[in-house]
Amino acid sequence: MLRDGSADVVMLGRVAIREPAWPLRAAHELGVAPKDAPYPPQHARGAWR
Numbered sequence: 001m002l003r004d005g006s007a008d009v010v011m012l013g014r015v016a017i018r019e020p021a022w023p024l025r026a027a028h029e030l031g032v033a034p035k036d037a038p039y040p041p042q043h044a045r046g047a048w049r
Contacts, residue, residue, distance in 0.1 A: 001007035015022050027037040034047035
């Protein structure tokens with residue numbers, strides 16, 4: 001559904017409950033620099049490196 005564009009929305013509820021920092025880990029794995037990732041200021045020191 002993602003490849004052919006037939007999905008309007010993709011839900012990540014179970015992933016978010018199991019691992020709340022999933023978006024930050026995904027940003028790291030996709031090569032997003034910590035300064036460009038959506039880290040809250042209080043979590044910036046613990047950024048994925």
